[in-house]
Amino acid sequence: MxxxxxxxxxxxxxxxxxxxxxxxxxxxxxxxxxxKALELQDKFGPIFDITCxxxxxxxxxxxxxxxxxxxxxxxSDLNKHNMAGVRIHDYSHDHxxxxxxxxxxxxxDRVAYFTLPKTNNAVNIQEMVDYIKAKxxxxxxxxxxxxxxxxxxxxxxxxxxxxxAIEWVQVLDFGMMDFVSDHQGAIPASCMRSPGQFEHPLLAxxxxxxxxxxxxxNVVPSHNVTLDLKNPYQTYKDAERARNxxxxxxxxxxxxxxxxxxxxxxxxDYSEVNDACNILIAAxxxxxxxxxxxxxxxxxxxxxxxxxxxxxAQVTGLDIPQEAQKRFFD
Numbered sequence: 583m584x585x586x587x588x589x590x591x592x593x594x595x596x597x598x599x600x601x602x603x604x605x606x607x608x609x610x611x612x613x614x615x616x617x618k619a620l621e622l623q624d625k626f627g628p629i630f631d632i633t634c635x636x637x638x639x640x641x642x643x644x645x646x647x648x649x650x651x652x653x654x655x656x657x658s659d660l661n662k663h664n665m666a667g668v669r670i671h672d673y674s675h676d677h678x679x680x681x682x683x684x685x686x687x688x689x690x691d692r693v694a695y696f697t698l699p700k701t702n703n704a705v706n707i708q709e710m711v712d713y714i715k716a717k718x719x720x721x722x723x724x725x726x727x728x729x730x731x732x733x734x735x736x737x738x739x740x741x742x743x744x745x746x747a748i749e750w751v752q753v754l755d756f757g758m759m760d761f762v763s764d765h766q767g768a769i770p771a772s773c774m775r776s777p778g779q780f781e782h783p784l785l786a787x788x789x790x791x792x793x794x795x796x797x798x799x800n801v802v803p804s805h806n807v808t809l810d811l812k813n814p815y816q817t818y819k820d821a822e823r824a825r826n827x828x829x830x831x832x833x834x835x836x837x838x839x840x841x842x843x844x845x846x847x848x849x850x851d852y853s854e855v856n857d858a859c860n861i862l863i864a865a866x867x868x869x870x871x872x873x874x875x876x877x878x879x880x881x882x883x884x885x886x887x888x889x890x891x892x893x894x895a896q897v898t899g900l901d902i903p904q905e906a907q908k909r910f911f912d
Contacts, residue, residue: 589862589889589910592870593882598800601728601752602893604665605825605848606630607804608835611639613651620660622838629899630841632666633834636681637699645677646684653688667695667730673706679713686717695728695752700760702737704744711750728752730804733792734760742792746799753832754796756789758806775809776820780827793829804832811837821847831894849898850891858888858895859906866909 590599608630610616619632634656640648656666668689670681685693696714701707711729718727729750733739734757746754758779762769765784773782780786789805796803805824808817817840824830825848833844850858857875864873865885872881889910896902896911 586866586909587870589866589885592866593886593889600797600800600890601802602890602897603752603802603832604628604630604845604897605821605832605894606835606841606844607633607667607755607832608838608841609633609635609669609807611635613655616652616655616666617660618838620655620662620666622841623665624662626841627899628663628665629845629897630665630835631694633697634666634668636668636670636677637672637675638669640671645671646680649677649681649684653685656689656693661692664692665694667693667697667728669697669699672698672700673702673710674700678710682714682717686714686723687721690718690721690723690727691725693727695730697730697732697755699732699757700734701731701745702735704741704748707731707745707751708748711748715750726750730755732757732760733788734758735764739788739791742795743799746795746801751799751801753802753804754792755804755834756792756806756830758785761785761788776816776823779806779820780823786828789824789828789830797829802832803830804834805830807834807836808840811840814839814843817843818847845898849900850895852900854891855895855900856903858892859903861885861888862892863905863909 608619610619610632616634623630623632634652636649636652652668668685671678698707698710714727727750730753731745731751732755733742738745742754745751759774762774769782769784772778773785793803808820810816821833821844824833835841835844861875861880862885864875870882872879902911
């Protein structure tokens with residue numbers, strides 16, 4: 583077994599790979615909600631990320647105290663999985679640098695990501711990323727800290743390809759509500775909900791353009807929230823359509839019951855997981871040369887697809903057959 587080449591080695595060169603991260607990102611704005619989210623993460627297992635919100639979560643004039651609270655909670659034993667990120671203030675806000683100044687020394691070694699909102703262009707994002715890098719270096723943090731960028735303005739959508747190409751950028755998030763507002767009434771408010779959010783031509787185009795820019799740069803595209811908090815099935819259907827019709831690999835949650843709906847809608851089909859295991863095991867046994875499986879030809883192109891699928895299955899908590907688990911993940 584030890585002589586067998588792992589798929590990460592066999593199927594990819596040195597180029598950047600699409601990150602395999604949880605399909606759900608749950609937002610929490612205050613200490614009570616962040617604590618509850620961390621408790622849910624421990625209960626469900628590490629199948630979703632938590633985004634602690636400095637931007638909308640902080641009261642005006644209390645930005646410093648809010649960032650300090652997040653630093654304290656995420657540096658505590660409550661943060662068992664180190665799967666919590668922070669949305670800082672946007673580039674135009676006076677406090678965005680102070681957010682990083684407070685957070686980096688406290689949690690720079692364990693924060694899952696920083697989310698940068700309301701950008702208008704790639705130049706501003708580059709400046710923010712450079713500041714994050716400098717502060718990380720200043721505090722002796724050598725890891726690459728993932729950056730998530732909200733695409734919610736005309737300018738950001740226009741420069742989505744440039745933004746996705748910036749170092750450390752891991753996710754592009756579609757911010758639908760701000761994007762609709764940015765159209766100044768040209769898109770009706772009803773299109774913040776389904777089916778309009780998927781069918782209005784301006785929104786459908788924007789989502790397709792952002793997903794294309796993200797995937798072309800090996801960055802994960804993340805879908806906006808479902809506004810209906812009390813209907814988990816609506817969240818499930820929105821996540822399912824975002825995943826299957828538009829190619830989103832991740833989605834925001836803003837209410838605890840939305841978490842499992844998103845994870846369930848976006849996880850791979852179990853029959854595909856079984857096929858992936860069988861194909862990858864046979865391929866590894868054949869030193870990653872072409873094989874036949876169920877009457878079909880498979881080679882490195884399909885191996886890459888099934889390996890990415892299998893990794894997503896593992897991240898979402900699906901049971902992986904024992905032989906595949908042993909070969910590829912243990």
